[in-house]
Amino acid sequence: MPLNRVPERRAGGWFVTLYAIVLILVGLALLAGGVVLVHLGGSWYYVVAGVLLVVAGELIRRRVFAGIGLFALGFIGTLAWAYAEVGTQFWPLVPRLSPWIVLGIVAALIAPSLRRRTRAASWGVAIALLAVGVAGFFAMFDEHGRIEATRPLAQVAVPDAQAQRDERWQYYGRTLDGHRFAPFDQIDPHNVGSLQVAWTFRTGDIPGKGAEDQTTPTQIGDGLYVCTPYQKVFALDVDTGKERWRFDPKSPDSKVWNRCRGVAYYDAAAFAKAHPDDATAQAAAGATSCAQRLFLGTTDARLIALDSATGQPCAGFGDGGTVDLKVGMGLVQPFYYMTTSENTVIGNRILVGGWVQDGASVDEPSGVIRAFSADTGELLWAWDPGNPDTTLLPPAGESYSRTTPNMWSTPSYDEKLDWAFLPMGGQTPDFWGGHRRPSSDAFGSSVVAIDMKTGKVQWHFQTTHHDLWDYDVPSQPALVDMPDGSGKTVAAVVQLTKRGQIFALDRATGKPITDVVEKPVPTNVVKSDRVSPTQPYSIGMPQVGNEPLTEADMWGATFLDQLWCRIEFRRMRYDGEFTLASEDAVNLQYPGNYGGFNWGSAAVDAQNDILYAGSMRMPLWGQYIPRAVADDPNAPGGHDGLHVQAGTPYGYRKGMFMSPLGVPCHAPPYGQLTAVDLKNHAILWQKPMGTVADTVLPFGIKAKLPFAIGMPVMGGPVATASGLVFFAGTYDYYLRAIDSATGKELWKGRLPVGAQATPMTYVSPRTGRQYVVIAAGGARQSPDRGDYIVAFALPNGATSNP
Structure with missing residues (x-):
């Protein structure tokens, strides 16, 4: 019998055999x-690691101690390979090393059964690996990949107590410049930890x-x-959340794209x-009702005006309170045109864009x-991107140019x-895009400045040329006075x-005030x-x-699904980001049409010249499919899945790039x-947002553990003069308060379900109490x-501020 082989009865029994079989498999x-x-053309690592594990497993099955040595060699080689690929980045190391650590602990524990004199050393290795594993487990609760703040912020001047009571949150961005900045200081970094639920409305x-x-x-x-x-629409009391009135427009359910990001307000009397x-x-101001009114857009393309005091339609607006937005449009198939973002009141004008069905035809x-x-x-006027000569309604029998670029998000305004x-x-x-007109190539995926008196275009700047990737401009432009480096500022978008x-x-x-270059892309x-x-x-x-993504960026819950990815x-x-679709191969699109940045937009602290924005990193796969398959009436359609693209040579199917375990592949x-x-013009700080605590795993199990992995975000941030940024658009069920100077999380409040809306804040004109409000209807990928x-709000009496 070889000296390095232990008799079967003394070599760990069935457990060693089982472990060996696991290694082999x-x-x-x-x-x-x-x-x-x-x-x-990929990495050789998995071939080498696979061979080592198979041979090590077979040797251990035979009770040959050299199998432990081969496993150790594979572990050391994996450490070197992992460091060469991703350095010391925590999350990329997890699926590369954690299986080896778990298997290594077991290998160390069974080693003495194959060679007795290794007992002390083996136990030492097992304890060390266990310590590393435990430390790694707890490190999952920490934020990794943060960029720390590089300069302190000055204290922001705020209005006096009465002026704060007189402020309002009138627009999606609070003001027409799109800043989402509230000049309030009652809730601040020192007391935000005392926030509690003041009221809930369902x-x-x-x-x-x-x-x-x-x-x-x-x-x-x-x-x-x-x-x-x-x-x-619901009208609520700001201090109690008690319902005052409700209005139901009886909008049809599209089953595809039901949204309402806000209602617009107009004070005719003022x-x-x-x-x-x-x-x-x-x-309008002298009428018996509707001196103050709200505007609502619906899925069947109506613009409805409501008395803000009663919720009743305004009889003097349109036809009994309603303007039909389909007038002049020609054929509008059900749910092919609607307003989803809050319409924008500018003076006594209401600016209306619309969402057009994605990818249908x-x-x-x-x-x-x-x-x-x-x-x-x-x-009052119309701007038809396909026919600038149409400035009101089209001539009889005609329609606005069909299938043109649209504005589905929120504009800003310079008074x-x-x-x-x-x-x-x-x-x-x-x-x-083979069918597109030159006007579409000019205005698509662009920022357009338009005169509110006439509807005439003043300038336009394109962010993606001939967009074949759904890289819409999704965010509300932020109007800021940017420092020019010489002590002056430039009025900027x-x-x-x-x-x-x-x-x-x-x-x-519309000219860039920071460097923009044209770079070659795939053709x-x-x-x-x-x-x-x-x-x-x-x-x-x-x-x-x-x-840009590389093979080394691929990820997974284990090294097996990482290999699959x-x-x-x-x-x-x-x-790269401008990968072009084809029929003969699946293409990978990154950042992808979710973003990057999306409709949540930015918050701006103008006094400190800081912009805050949430972003996603979710690659998508996509592929052209034959016309006959795309035209199948049973094929799934909608924003995700299949884009029929009727009238083109191909349909297009797409989805998120995920591993078989439902984990993102990057x-x-x-x-x-x-x-x-x-x-x-640099990042001040950056942090991952959200944990996997409320994420649904395979078999419908929730993760529960709040690993700070940084989850896809939806909705936008809100900043306050006291030095806080509020954000809620993560997959876990929290509204968070972030220190605006450092990016440190100061507080989080549990929500009943997830949220994908942008929060807002106000000071009650009646009580002087500041509230932070969020709509919680469910995170996008959650079944809840x-x-x-x-x-x-803070507990009553918790502050001496307004």
């Missing part, structure tokens, strides 16, 4: 997958299929106004007082932008210029994009389409969440909150849904 899986990966309108609760309440005086995904010569305004309703009288509903700044989407269908690019443009001309487009040979890159501003990555067509974080220094409006 794992090794065979790694070897088989590794051979495929090498064939695709709408009874729980989102179903195709519906998401993304509303940001509007606050005017002692009234709070919210809408539901099915466009029901406007009439400021404009005594405006007869129309005087008549080359013949869809127009993306026309229109201004209506907020007093009467009369059409001095009397210009609105429009974030434009691309022309549908999103992943095909700062635009976030799905690409993770931040463009800073001169507000008067291997299918024959019947065309592509721009270059794309704009904003190299003078930080770029967030759009770094590596194989799929190698099989896909990937040439390394965390998947969602971040970033503070951008507008003085230095709700109908909650939750208000947080």
